[in-house]
Amino acid sequence: MPSPLMIGRLVVTNMTDAAFLFAVASSLRRMMIGFTGVVIIGIGTGLLLGRFRFLDDVLGTLAIALHAMPGAAWVPLAIVLFGLNESAVIFTVLLGAAGIVMVNTSSGVKEVPPLVLRAAKTMGARGATLFWHVIVPAAIPRIVDGLRLAWAFGWRALMAGELMVGSIQGMGRLLNDVAKQRQMPQLLAFMVIIATISVAIDTLIFKRVEKMVKSKWGTA
Amino acid sequence: MVVLERVTKQFSHNGNKTDVVSDIDLTIAEGEFVCLVGPSGCGKSTLIYLIAGLEKPSAGRILIDGTPITGPGRDRVVVFQESALFPWLTVQQNVEFGLKMAGAPKAEQTKKAGHYLRMVHLSRFSGAYPYQLSGGMKQRVAIARALAMDPKILLMDEPFAALDAQTRHLLHEELIEIWRETKKTILFVTHNVREATVLADRVFTMTARPGRLKKGYAIHLQRPRRESDPHLVVVQQRILLGLQEEIAKVVKDEGLDYLVKKTGPVAVGADGSGGAR
Ligand SMILES: Nc1ncnc2c1ncn2[C@@H]1O[C@H](COP(=O)(O)OP(=O)(O)O)[C@@H](O)[C@H]1O
Ligand SMILES: [Mg+2]
Numbered sequence: 436m437p438s439p440l441m442i443g444r445l446v447v448t449n450m451t452d453a454a455f456l457f458a459v460a461s462s463l464r465r466m467m468i469g470f471t472g473v474v475i476i477g478i479g480t481g482l483l484l485g486r487f488r489f490l491d492d493v494l495g496t497l498a499i500a501l502h503a504m505p506g507a508a509w510v511p512l513a514i515v516l517f518g519l520n521e522s523a524v525i526f527t528v529l530l531g532a533a534g535i536v537m538v539n540t541s542s543g544v545k546e547v548p549p550l551v552l553r554a555a556k557t558m559g560a561r562g563a564t565l566f567w568h569v570i571v572p573a574a575i576p577r578i579v580d581g582l583r584l585a586w587a588f589g590w591r592a593l594m595a596g597e598l599m600v601g602s603i604q605g606m607g608r609l610l611n612d613v614a615k616q617r618q619m620p621q622l623l624a625f626m627v628i629i630a631t632i633s634v635a636i637d638t639l640i641f642k643r644v645e646k647m648v649k650s651k652w653g654t655a
Numbered sequence: 656m657v658v659l660e661r662v663t664k665q666f667s668h669n670g671n672k673t674d675v676v677s678d679i680d681l682t683i684a685e686g687e688f689v690c691l692v693g694p695s696g697c698g699k700s701t702l703i704y705l706i707a708g709l710e711k712p713s714a715g716r717i718l719i720d721g722t723p724i725t726g727p728g729r730d731r732v733v734v735f736q737e738s739a740l741f742p743w744l745t746v747q748q749n750v751e752f753g754l755k756m757a758g759a760p761k762a763e764q765t766k767k768a769g770h771y772l773r774m775v776h777l778s779r780f781s782g783a784y785p786y787q788l789s790g791g792m793k794q795r796v797a798i799a800r801a802l803a804m805d806p807k808i809l810l811m812d813e814p815f816a817a818l819d820a821q822t823r824h825l826l827h828e829e830l831i832e833i834w835r836e837t838k839k840t841i842l843f844v845t846h847n848v849r850e851a852t853v854l855a856d857r858v859f860t861m862t863a864r865p866g867r868l869k870k871g872y873a874i875h876l877q878r879p880r881r882e883s884d885p886h887l888v889v890v891q892q893r894i895l896l897g898l899q900e901e902i903a904k905v906v907k908d909e910g911l912d913y914l915v916k917k918t919g920p921v922a923v924g925a926d927g928s929g930g931a932r
Contacts, residue, residue, distance in 0.1 A: 554739035556727045557707050558753035558804060568756075572743040652742045653786050 437620035445624035455609070459632070462605040465521060466593050469528025473585050477533040478578060481540020485574070486566060491541065498537040506531025506592030510599045521603055524596035531592025532585040536578070543577025544570055576654045583641040590633045657683040657706065657808060657840065662715035664701055675701050677865035679715070685807075688834055688841045690851035690858045692894065694905045698866025699844040700736075703812045706842065707733045719808070729757065732801040736813040738793035740785040746772065746796050747781040753804035771799040774833060791822035795829070802837065811843040815850065824882075827853055831878050848894050849882045860894060863901045864908060870897055 449455045484491045484498060509530045513523035547570050555569040597607020606629055613621045648654075659681040665672045676698040683689050693699055704710040706717055708727040716723050719730060732753070740749050750768035759767075772778050775795035785793055794814050801809055815823045831854065834841055845851050851858045852874055860869040872894060876886055 550735055550737065550739045551741065553704070553707075553709050553733065554735060554741075555752075556709060557731070557733045558800075559727070559729055559756040560752075564756065568752075569741065572741070575743065651784055651786055 437623060441620055442624050442627060445620055446627055449624060449628065458605055458609050459628075461603075462593060462597060462607070463632075465524050465597075465605065466528060466589060469525045469593065470532070470586065470589055472525070472529045473532045473536055473589060474582065476529070477536025477581065477585065478540050480533075481537040481578070481581075482544060482571065484537065484541035485544025485570075491545075495541070498534055498541070500534075501530065502534030502538045504530070504534070506588055507595035507599075509592065510596050513596065514600065519600050519602050523600055524593065524603070524605075527592045527596035528589045531595075532589035535584045535588060536581040539577045539581025539584075540574065543574030543581075546577070547573040573652075576648050576652045579641075579645050579648050583637065583645055586637060586641055587633070594629065656685055656718075656720055657681075657842070658718040658721075659706070660716045660718070662702075662705060662712045662717060664698070664705060664710060665713040674713075674865035676705070677867050679866075679868055681859070681868060683808075683840055683842060686838045686840055688843065688854060688856045690855035691842065691844045691861060692846060692848055692851045692858060692898070693861030693866065694863050694898065694902050695846060696905060697861045697863040697901065699846075699861065700812050702866070703733060703810045703842070703844055706808075707731055707810055709733075729753070729804055730806050731808045731810055732804050732806040733810045733812060734794070734797050734801050734814045736816055738785060738790070738797060740793055740796055740800070742785050744784075745781065746777065746783050746785070746788070749785070749796055750800045750803050752800065757804070767803050767805075768799070771802045772796075774802065774836070775799045775829065789822075791818050791826060794818065794826065798830070798833070802833070802839075806839070808840045808842065811841065813845055814843075816845065816847070823850070828879060830854065848891050848898070849887075852887045852890050852894070853880045853882055858890075858894060860897050861901070863905050869901070 480494075480498065484495055506527060509527045510523070513526040513530075517523040517526060551569065551573050552565075555565055560569055594607055594610075597603070597605045598611060599607075601608060601611055606625065610622065610625055610629075613625065659679050662676065662679040663674055664676045666675050667673075679702065681689075691699055691702065701710065705712055706724075708724050708731065718724070719728075724731075741752065744752065747765075747768055750772060751764040754764040754767055769778065769781070772781055775798055777792060777795055777799065780788065780792065780796075785796070788796065797814070815826050818826065827850070833839075843851070843854060848858075855874060858872045858874060860872075861867065862869045872890055874887070874890060876884065880887060
């Protein structure tokens with residue numbers, strides 16, 4: 436077993452290695468593209484499902500099924516659809532993380548506190564105005580919750596996609612390569628870095644936003 | 656003028672329909688301050704929602720200046736028990752909300768919101784968010800928000816119930832001041848008998864299950880009033896005596912009557928909340 440000190444050293448060496456950083460950047464870029472899609476499609480669909488009862492009846496179950504599917508399970512389909520390339524990985528991130536955002540957004544919309552709705556209605560808000568000025572802002576804490584979870588799900592889907600697609604530049608391929616060469620210390624160092632990036636982004640961005648929103652909306 | 660004609664509201668609970676409020680006849684004159692007191696769950700909020708147009712009566716009609724209401728209207732605004740302020744808007748934006756919905760020009764929104772925030776002494780907090788305010792301040796913002804729409808009728812649903820006694824006292828004075836200045840018609844619902852007698856021209860008691868109007872008490876005492884004014888204390892006692900029966904009924908329905916058997920009649924606090932909540 437390699438010592439923690441040794442792994443620590445390897446982590447530092449990697450972080451200053453241009454080739455390694457390039458691989459990390461490629462993975463992060465894919466994640467960003469996928470996550471942007473998650474934000475747009477997840478929130479967009481979630482708002483539609485929350486707003487229109489008939490859509491929710493038809494597609495609501497589909498969103499829940501999408502959310503129930505483990506991200507890795509999308510990879511084979513992604514490969515069949517797109518081939519062994521970057522698009523397949525992005526597709527995996529998108530489908531692995533969009534479901535939770537849809538489900539959270541639509542329940543946020545449906546579960547606006549009755550008191551807030553009553554207050555808005557007595558002040559003359561109705562229809563689309565009520566939706567955009569009251570219901571959507573009231574749902575923001577739930578949407579933020581969904582995005583935070585989606586980040587974690589998306590990150591897992593990204594790794595699954597990169598590991599299985601294998602041939603493209605990125606952290607997944609690095610893991611595959613060192614595993615084939617049985618380089619245990621380097622493998623562990625990569626894994627530490629992968630976990631750290633995920634935790635860092637969660638703490639620096641998502642946790643902060645969530646905390647801010649919760650204290651402001653009084654849902655903490 | 657607000658007129659309720661034989662207003663009844665039923666809710667169904669797994670198939671059984673029960674009257675939550677039943678056969679309410681009530682006329683409130685222009686500029687009058689009317690309080691409604693009754694135990695928890697007797698249908699006070701339901702009645703407020705009916706007049707606000709948020710609920711439709713199962714039977715009977717509600718008329719404002721002779722016209723039956725068909726839904727929420729800018730002539731009637733509700734101040735709710737808990738702060739129903741919008742947490743994502745600043746104090747100023749909350750007060751402007753109704754005007755914005757009405758399509759008022761931005762300059763007018765700013766001006767009116769400023770005016771009513773001054774009236775509730777919160778100008779300094781116009782840029783704050785609701786979570787930064789105390790409970791009393793939130794309710795003052797809610798009052799300013801309601802007044803900014805310049806409604807004829809202010810419907811207040813236990814607006815001060817969650818506040819401590821001192822804050823409540825201050826807000827009573829402030830509300831009376833506002834009422835005098837703006838000449839609004841106010842229907843104020845509370846389970847606190849003392850509060851009702853300090854504020855109202857007329858106090859009505861409500862029965863529980865079904866909620867009916869029980870008795871009216873006119874209070875011709877100059878304002879500002881002190882809760883402990885001997886004239887008021889007499890009225891308070893009379894009202895409480897009338898409410899005993901209703902509270903006992905609630906206690907029994909809620910399966911708390913074994914307590915009463917053990918300890919004798921339910922002690923009714925002077926705030927009229929009784930033992931049961
Ligand atoms: N939408 C509703 N559906 C079914 N029952 C309701 C509804 N709203 C109120 N009730 C019932 O009506 C009764 C009176 O409620 P409410 O008007 O809130 O009383 P209060 O404000 O006097 O405490 C309660 O027993 C409550 O459970
Ligand atoms: Mg109530």
